[in-house]
Amino acid sequence: MKCKICEREAVNEYCELHEKAHQKVIQKYETWKKGIDISWKEYLNEIAENPYTGSWAKDVARHLSRKEEK
Amino acid sequence: MEKYALVITEKPDAARRIAKALDSQGKPERVEENGVPYFLADRDRKLVVVPALGHLYTVDHDRGGRNYYPVFNFKWAPRYKAERGAKETRAWVETFSKLAKDAEDFIAACDYDIEGSLIGYCLLKYACKDKEDVAKRMKFSTLTKGELEKTYEAPLSHLDFALIEAGKTRHEVDWLYGVNLSRALTLSAKRWSGRYATLSTGRVQGPTLRFLVKRERAIRCFVPKPYWSIDAEIEIKGAAYEVEYERKKIWRKAEADKVVDDCKGRTGKIESIDVKKYRQKPPYPFDLGKLQTEAYSLFGYTPRRTAGIAQRLYLEALISYPRTSSQKLPPAINYRAILKALSKRPTYKKLASKLLKKEELKPREGKKEDPAHPAVYPTGNLPERALSDQEKKIWDLVVRRFMAVFGEAAIKQSMKATLLVNSHNFYLRGRHILKEGWMQFYKPYIRTEEVLLPPLKEGEAMKLKHLIQEDKFTNPPPRYNPSSLLKKMDENGIGTKATRADIIQTLYDRKYVRDKRIEVTALGFDIVEVLRKHCPRVISVKFTRELEEKMEQVQAGREKRENVLVEAVDRLKPMLEELKEKEKTLGEALSKAVKKARMEERIVGKCPTCGTGKLIILYSRKTGKRFIGCTNYFNGLCTTSFPLPQKGTVRSLRSECKGCGWPLVEVRTKGRRPWRLCFNSDCPRKEERRKRREVQNLRKGSSK
Numbered sequence: 001m002k003c004k005i006c007e008r009e010a011v012n013e014y015c016e017l018h019e020k021a022h023q024k025v026i027q028k029y030e031t032w033k034k035g036i037d038i039s040w041k042e043y044l045n046e047i048a049e050n051p052y053t054g055s056w057a058k059d060v061a062r063h064l065s066r067k068e069e070k
Numbered sequence: 071m072e073k074y075a076l077v078i079t080e081k082p083d084a085a086r087r088i089a090k091a092l093d094s095q096g097k098p099e100r101v102e103e104n105g106v107p108y109f110l111a112d113r114d115r116k117l118v119v120v121p122a123l124g125h126l127y128t129v130d131h132d133r134g135g136r137n138y139y140p141v142f143n144f145k146w147a148p149r150y151k152a153e154r155g156a157k158e159t160r161a162w163v164e165t166f167s168k169l170a171k172d173a174e175d176f177i178a179a180c181d182y183d184i185e186g187s188l189i190g191y192c193l194l195k196y197a198c199k200d201k202e203d204v205a206k207r208m209k210f211s212t213l214t215k216g217e218l219e220k221t222y223e224a225p226l227s228h229l230d231f232a233l234i235e236a237g238k239t240r241h242e243v244d245w246l247y248g249v250n251l252s253r254a255l256t257l258s259a260k261r262w263s264g265r266y267a268t269l270s271t272g273r274v275q276g277p278t279l280r281f282l283v284k285r286e287r288a289i290r291c292f293v294p295k296p297y298w299s300i301d302a303e304i305e306i307k308g309a310a311y312e313v314e315y316e317r318k319k320i321w322r323k324a325e326a327d328k329v330v331d332d333c334k335g336r337t338g339k340i341e342s343i344d345v346k347k348y349r350q351k352p353p354y355p356f357d358l359g360k361l362q363t364e365a366y367s368l369f370g371y372t373p374r375r376t377a378g379i380a381q382r383l384y385l386e387a388l389i390s391y392p393r394t395s396s397q398k399l400p401p402a403i404n405y406r407a408i409l410k411a412l413s414k415r416p417t418y419k420k421l422a423s424k425l426l427k428k429e430e431l432k433p434r435e436g437k438k439e440d441p442a443h444p445a446v447y448p449t450g451n452l453p454e455r456a457l458s459d460q461e462k463k464i465w466d467l468v469v470r471r472f473m474a475v476f477g478e479a480a481i482k483q484s485m486k487a488t489l490l491v492n493s494h495n496f497y498l499r500g501r502h503i504l505k506e507g508w509m510q511f512y513k514p515y516i517r518t519e520e521v522l523l524p525p526l527k528e529g530e531a532m533k534l535k536h537l538i539q540e541d542k543f544t545n546p547p548p549r550y551n552p553s554s555l556l557k558k559m560d561e562n563g564i565g566t567k568a569t570r571a572d573i574i575q576t577l578y579d580r581k582y583v584r585d586k587r588i589e590v591t592a593l594g595f596d597i598v599e600v601l602r603k604h605c606p607r608v609i610s611v612k613f614t615r616e617l618e619e620k621m622e623q624v625q626a627g628r629e630k631r632e633n634v635l636v637e638a639v640d641r642l643k644p645m646l647e648e649l650k651e652k653e654k655t656l657g658e659a660l661s662k663a664v665k666k667a668r669m670e671e672r673i674v675g676k677c678p679t680c681g682t683g684k685l686i687i688l689y690s691r692k693t694g695k696r697f698i699g700c701t702n703y704f705n706g707l708c709t710t711s712f713p714l715p716q717k718g719t720v721r722s723l724r725s726e727c728k729g730c731g732w733p734l735v736e737v738r739t740k741g742r743r744p745w746r747l748c749f750n751s752d753c754p755r756k757e758e759r760r761k762r763r764e765v766q767n768l769r770k771g772s773s774k
Contacts, residue, residue, distance in 0.1 A: 021291040028293040035296045036323045047293055052543050054290035 005059045021056035041068050074116035076173035078190050080180040082107055083385040084213060085121035088179055091218040092117055104161040118169055126159050127192035128152050129245040139253040140646040142639055144245060146192060163197050170198035176205035178229055182442050183393055185568055187230050188237035205229055212449045213387040236625035243617065243638045248272040250642060251608055254649040255660060262657025267664045269597065270580055273617065274565040274573050276601060276609040279582055281558055283598040285550060286590040292546035298326035302496055303536040304489070306524050310535065316495040329494055330539050337533040338491030343526055349479040352508035354397040354436035355445035356471055358567045359560050361392065366553035368515055369463055373556045374571035379464045380446070387451050389468050393568050394443040397436025399475065403444060405431045411450030412469060421511050425476050433475040447472045470512050477508025487526050491534060498523065549587040563615045581667060592670055596663030604652045605645050674698055674722045675733025680708040685733060687720060696720070698749060712749040729755030
């Protein structure tokens with residue numbers, strides 16, 4: 001199975017590299033929620049636009065955001 | 071021809087300087103044969119001083135071609151036979167062989183380190199026909215007349231065979247690893263795709279790339295955390311001073327809001343004033359690594375560039391041998407004589423005189439030692455020619471550092487006043503240098519900023535003038551730069567001071583990394599991923615360090631070269647077997663990575679016309695000329711195209727034009743400065759430049 005984001009082989013939904021970024025995106029939501037009362041969807045949009053977010057984490061945020069919209 | 075002593079040196083510049091120092095008149099005769107210069111000097115006897123061109127011999131496979139692996143049979147061979155681009159070295163080897171025939175005495179006068187000793191040994195053994203056992207060795211750390219004469223009069227009675235053995239081991243082990251592993255990668259990719267691409271890894275290259283990949287992964291997976299900081303200002307006697315809130319980072323917005331509500335427009339009281347005096351000792355003398363780090367942070371020079379400049383200064387006898395890991399300056403170098411000589415230069419006169427007035431000169435030294443050389447120091451010689459800007463900077467840095475290590479400790483004072491505002495603490499900080507000490511000698515290179523505070527009293531009331539709450543985010547870990555990567559390699563004990571900078575350059579040459587703030591390319595990433603999956607020991611830091619330690623033992627005479635080689639081959643064999651077994655999978659992964667990297671290299675940026683396609687460097691089928699086109703052209707959606715200069719190389723800068731936001735490319739042509747090109751003909755910056763030129767031309771015209 002291919003990664004939902006890139007061409008690499010997937011472990012579950014994502015490849016090993018995007019999976020690592022996926023875990024980070026999920027982990028950090030708690031900190032964001034405590035800092036500012038923010039919904040999951042808003043959080044994904046925020047980090048997808050943030051200049052400090054790494055490119056793989058941005059890929060995951062955008063992918064999850066699109067999934068949310070569907 | 072009358073008999074003479076053959077003096078073997080490492081490079082033409084060194085030969086000229088050594089011949090000049092040893093000739094009784096200081097005017098040796100320069101002779102050139104087949105393009106090889108050498109020098110005839112007269113002293114107590116006739117001397118023929120011949121330069122090498124760095125290494126003239128190298129490790130090569132004993133038999134067979136280049137298209138197979140594993141290969142464990144090797145021999146030492148002239149470089150002109152082993153390497154395609156080293157034809158010019160043939161004349162040099164032949165000159166040595168010819169001059170050796172009439173020589174009655176042999177003296178190796180190459181740099182006193184592993185590489186220098188090996189260069190001399192190979193020439194004596196192979197070009198001069200087994201003269202390595204009868205040759206003497208000149209040992210020196212500077213190319214000054216005094217030191218060269220001294221070492222010529224009392225040379226070592228034989229070559230330093232421990233250094234030579236260590237050098238041979240290092241070259242042979244590196245060859246075994248480099249050739250076999252690189253061939254394994256290159257050939258598996260070629261066999262799978264039918265296309266050739268040079269892929270390489272090595273004993274040190276692999277783990278170094280791994281450091282970078284590890285950092286790159288952390289950066290690419292990074293998710294920032296939001297935090298808030300409170301910036302405030304107070305006014306004291308009409309002047310504004312910044313104060314910092316007791317917590318630098320506040321993780322909840324509500325808490326930050328509360329601080330602002332509690333303190334805005336309020337007056338506080340100085341609760342306490344802490345004054346601390348502390349001594350800052352002088353820095354250590356430069357070893358190569360520290361010189362490279364300092365030159366990078368002060369002037370932005372890469373470690374390789376600094377090493378090159380320092381080498382030139384050494385060959386000009388302006389500084390001592392730079393490839394040293396020592397942080398010690400022995401009294402034998404004669405501190406006073408050096409300072410006296412430096413004081414002849416007006417820039418250093420005042421500073422050197424200050425030090426010369428001291429009764430005792432004692433340098434501050436670090437722990438690191440080098441058996442062959444002291445730390446880097448100026449010889450006291452003044453430049454005989456106009457130095458380039460870069461050379462001037464490095465020489466000045468070495469001179470000032472040398473003077474600084476003899477200085478007294480600087481005395482600094484820090485002050486922290488705590489201002490209590492409605493139960494919140496704010497800190498007002500000041501820094502002040504009470505006594506410059508060593509800093510006066512190192513002044514242009516000191517990076518401390520003084521913050522002087524007015525006299526303050528406990529209980530004094532002060533009003534917060536501005537109070538701003540700032541939204542901030544945590545930053546990803548910083549990217550390595552060539553200097554910090556060099557430091558990381560040093561800390562982890564991989565590579566040597568002489569090879570680290572070149573290994574970093576190889577990573578750039580192979581296109582595994584790019585930019586000054588090092589970013590790993592897709593190819594670099596995939597190389598490490600493939601090796602990590604299929605052959606993790608190749609990129610293991612621990613494994614490399616262990617081998618490095620073994621080689622150091624050879625240098626110390628505690629281990630035999632043969633044992634290290636046997637162990638290296640024993641470790642390498644199973645790796646290569648594994649790679650061979652997985653050649654197909656490996657080939658597929660690497661070929662895809664190469665293809666992706668080649669494609670990535672051609673992408674310039676987003677198409678500004680259609681917004682969905684990517685601009686890419688293409689070649690016209692009709693004319694063969696290169697241009698920029700949109701990828702959506704192939705779908706019939708966008709026909710955007712731009713011409714490109716046809717000479718030189720073009721690469722994407724992956725940054726946008728400040729005038730119009732279009733992607734930028736860099737054009738490099740030989741002998742010219744790189745040129746940043748915005749290919750938007752309507753870019754407002756181009757219009758501005760055109761107008762400026764017109765105005766300048768008008769001015770020129772009217773002045774005539």
